[in-house]
Amino acid sequence: MRLHSEQQYLKSKKELEENEQYRAEELKKMKEEGYTPEMIGIAFCQLDCVLSGLRRDIREYEEAVSGDFEKEKVTIDKLGSHLIKLRIWKGLSQTELAERLGVTPVQVCKDERNEYQNISMRKLNRILQALEVEKLTIIPKDEYSKWQAIQEMAASSEKKRQAG
Template structure:
């Protein structure tokens, strides 16, 4: 997951390099006499990694615009906290300062997407970023006593 502007810029450059590399590899394999099916099989892993990075770039651009995915599971909260920090233009260092913790602690928490964090920690992070919690619980039809 892209978590800052520097990583975003690196990802954009990597996408450009990957496109050029894939084109060159296709040409190289073609020059070697491989048929189109063999070329496709040979470059498929490159294309797969390229597409994954493209999705990460699109996600980063979307959250920078303030477009967030709804949270359907508690385990998704961490990714949303990171997304909101990015949207606010807040660095990990700035968040750490507000929380009165080290930047490396924020980095660790984000690397693990706040997995295993206490509700108290989640609430502190949310408060530090002026986030508001709204919880909606839905009961599935056909369940219950």
């Protein structure tokens, strides 16, 4: 997760808006000058990648704010990003989390920038307590698809049972 604060989110939204406007203006000029679709595609390749990344980051932050993500289960490789999403969803700033943990805001910022790389179980438990998270299931990465399939089968069986 690349956006860790409302300030970064607003900055990214503004950057996206400015770049989309720039792209639209340049596209209009290129069409007027007779550029082919292939030439236009090549010219915008890098900018379109940047725009795509900004849209993804903004969408991910908005999902975190709204709580539109699985809160109780996460694969081990996404744990750091998940902790950031939980903090954002709980409405805590990095400074507020730091206060709850008894560390400096700089430490929380550093941990989040590194997505809690090599986090100890002790530190993980302290963060979960500070975020008031009662349950978090951490699934090995290669087990997630099996777990998802089991959940889908159970949901399907439940629907059939209720219908019948």
